[in-house]
Amino acid sequence: MAIYSKDEALMCKVFPSNLGPVAMRWFNGLRANFIDSFKKLTRAFGARFITCNRVPRPLRSLLSMSIREGETLKAYSNRYWEMFNEIEGEYNDVAISTFKAGLPAEHDLRKSLTGKPVTSVHQLMDWIDKYRRVEENQLQRMRKSKRII
Template structure:
């Protein structure tokens, strides 16, 4: 559902991928596209002048011109350089912030992602020590290591919260 705040180019692209087998049927494409609009976009559509749209391409072009301010602007690669784990914060918090920023960067920068994630960890963090001692080759391996350390972190948090009962 397009809500007026998300990336419209991404929305149209996903819609086109789902409808690829029906792409030659303009009427169907337009009608089904309307069902993917949330209330804001539907109000825009309801205000269109009758007969002002004659093709799916025109519909998506008009849609795009109105909601263009919602398009995602890629972040520069150096945005990752400013990402650091803050003292007293968990690996999960750092990891969530890091990957959110990483996903806003266009391109294939796995090697940079691995290095900047490692450098952003606290110097004494066990994961940083592991990544320094045993370098990895791809982001999938990095994510696997992060997940293991997050589970250990969560277990430690649970252990801190437990109350010992002595009989």
């Protein structure tokens, strides 16, 4: 769009090329001559799709995160990092402690993190990956043994 910034008519024509199916239906449903400038087009778009704006989550959202009954470490960590990424600011130290707190006391990863604390989010992610692979291997062995029986 920056390339066409001097030509409003062209910007209005190029605008729909970046829209998904829902926004494209909205765009195609606009009345003829309803939009007379790119600024008006972006305002109308913003007014219609304001609900798509993401509001940053508060830091306390991480405190309520915990692994669910029967949930795999992979599913929990995916859910956790998705939530973590919705929080504004740098809270790496909080990420380490809240991820660990979300695991049950008897979980092997929690025991390891308690015994040898990690000092960075990168290190935490490495530990999670290690334990996730172990968990996935155990699940594969269980599935194989069920097929044999």
